[in-house]
Amino acid sequence: MLAMPKPDHQVLSRRGEIVAGLRERVARPDQVIDHVDELRAYETDALTAYRQMPMAVVLPTTTEETSRVLRFCHDQGVKVVARGAGTSLAGGALPLEDAVVIGVSKMNRVLEIDLDNRAAIVQPGVTNIGITQAVEHEGFFYAPDPSSQIACTIAGNVGMNSGGAHCLKYGVTANNLLGIEMVLMNGEVIRLGGRHLDAGGYDILGLMTGSEGMLGVVTEVTVRILHSPEGAKPVLFGFDSNEDAGAAVDAIIGSGIIPVAIEFMDKPAIKVCEAFAHAGYPLDVEALLIVEVEGSKAEIDALLTRIEAIAHDQGAVYVRRAGSTADAAAIWKGRKSAFGAMGRISDYMCMDGTIPTGQLPHVLKRISEICDGYGLGVANIFHAGDGNLHPLILYDVNRPGQLETVEACGADVLKLCVEVGGCLTGEHGVGVEKRDLMPYQFSEIELDQQRRVKSAFDPQWLLNPHKVFPLEDAGAAIEPTRAAAAG
């Protein structure tokens, strides 16, 4: 189990006064939640093994309110955790007992669609899919598509630099952001970017993206929107071994084709997804690839014919090109329902390392050995084109000691990802889940450099502290001193 920081009793003892102060800084009293029954909805995110009831939740409706609330918390020395939809799998939005949660759920309007500049300006609580829904009648879409896109907010996407299945072609959140407005912990409002490209000075927008809500609270977002392709079509391949599937991925990319998505599933994942989604997946293969391309009908047919020839050369034993829209949907449904389908049969911990794609067969073999060693099952789902691996390690939360076992097993898997030249997290973030693993990826000097960046935005470490950095030296009293002394 991960250790949680000790709450500051001096702050807790002033809770009534702090709640009253928060209420003075928003328009309506019901924007501050302090009743325990209502607070419960905010005590965890999608890393549900961990719960921490916050002191209060504030739901601002404007940038000005957000600024007043942050300024007040800053002056009172109260910690703040910003929250989108709470879909973080890494505990990035996990509250602290002595913190105020700022939720963006009341700032959920699409402010402007600017097709001429191919931009959409939205409030931070708009969902990822909500942006696409706002522009799809014009033929446009917002490209990053994390699995949680129905629920997750754009603010959370900025915080985590969210990806999705289609980033092989379209990039991640950072590549699709044009600008943000954010509020610093001291209440200062900063605008970065806009409808134009690039920064006039330092690329603070780029630094903010993926900073896990530790540097500022996002109050407005300008994203790039794109015209949808004329069409898209997946082809499904089955292979007798993970090695063959891995070689096919390399060969497709090596041929100069960049599909919009290449998804990989291993045998345990295939079985569970097929039982759930009835996608028509072959059950007698060791590995599946879903490869999708885009364009006009003729372009799609030409590309798929080339890709099928390459897969055939690499030993594909099963090929199914989507014959209809319904068939394409079925192929994707199996993959997209993987997490839910797995959840029906077992508790699981979803890992999120990235590895160099050339290491795929080796890493899959090692993952299976590691999980065997802990007596745990594993199913692998993988954004193969970009090396982002999602092993689902199966366990039973009700069995004493199993959570500890699966956490140790997951840590070994992530260390493996770093060992082969990859990283601890591709798109879920470090949050609390992986904070103690950071020393495997970074030296103490490098972590201190990142801490000094945090201090440049938030010298007192009040904004989403105790995330990303190892807990033992992440005490709010320690870091600023440390950074100041080091500086």
Next chain:
Amino acid sequence: MTDSQLRPTDEAGVVEIVNAARAHSTPLELVGGGSKRTLGRPVQAASTLSLAGLTGITRYKPAELFIAAKAGTPVAEVEAALAEKGQRLPFEPIDYRPLLGTEDTVPTMGGVVACNLSGPARINAGAARDLLIGIRAVNGRGEAIHSGGTVMKNVTGYDLCKIMAGAHGTLGVLTEVTFKVLPQPQSVATLLVFGLGAEEGRDLLSRGLGSPFEVMGAAHLPAAAAARSAVPAVAGAGRSVTALRLEGFAASIAYRREAMRDHLDTDADIEVLDTDTSAVLWREIRDVATLLAPDDRPVWRLSVAPTHGPGVAARITEALPAALLFDWGCGLIWLAPDVPAGSSGAATIRPAVQAVGGHATVIRAGETIRAAEPVFEPQPAPLAALATRIKEAFDPSGLLNPGRMVSGV
């Protein structure tokens, strides 16, 4: 400007030099190949730290779509290695040598990152910052650090690659950079549309960019700029040329250029350039110098929302005659104002950009101008203060390229 040049051959050597500079409080001017040394404010430093000795491609995995090179590696060396495997740097980095008059220098990969270069493809493929997936650097405390790695999807810790890209060497001495790379297209076509005004050109480009046909370049050359092109179809037009580039497999391009023609639905004359001729035209647009003006006027680079491009240009040229061309769907304006010696035109240009939002950078001007006026877009006080704190987080003693971006920082 400086009296000693330090030329380490590895990262440990860089660490040693920065530590010595720290001990003696002697700031360093960082130089790669020197091709962009006059970009930014003049640096007052006792010593020059040359990265030209840190060379070589360290890792290149075509199937994994990345290349890593030491900071002093010539861009040409990397491009040649990529071309051999049918790949390229997707962001099409501008070669500033013709514009800055540094033809005898060798641009390096570190410079590509430090100046966050891009080209016409930026509108679709991103800038250097979008494809930069890993760095190694030495900060102003003499510490070697890394960020990112060799994979595209990586959210482990803060993304220091982004903040280093475009920091002009003020946050750290880059020692190695890693980029995502992509295949070169098999075929390229450019649709040229003739005789449109800037606003009509912008609207046409907007239609193209808002189509499903994946535009990889969208530029508008006013008649004067078009006349300077080496491409006969452009130079001989005698009027403005609006250009849309498409890239991909041959069959796909054959289809998309016709589909695009239908989609644009214009009465204006259209001509199509093939792959080789397209390469000539887009190199001219990328490097700007020959199309803009062959003289020594100041040169500005303005980034605004594409819809505002023609209006901003008109507002400036009403007061100040200028040679200009538009890229990025008219969101990028290259401007060479006709001003008296010693002036940059800032008094006219900056307010025009600030009125609509965006940023303006002096790319070429004499040293006196660059020392006396802001080169980069002036920032509101809270943002400027934040940028200063970020500088201090990396370089607390102000050793690295002091004053390059902002006076006193």
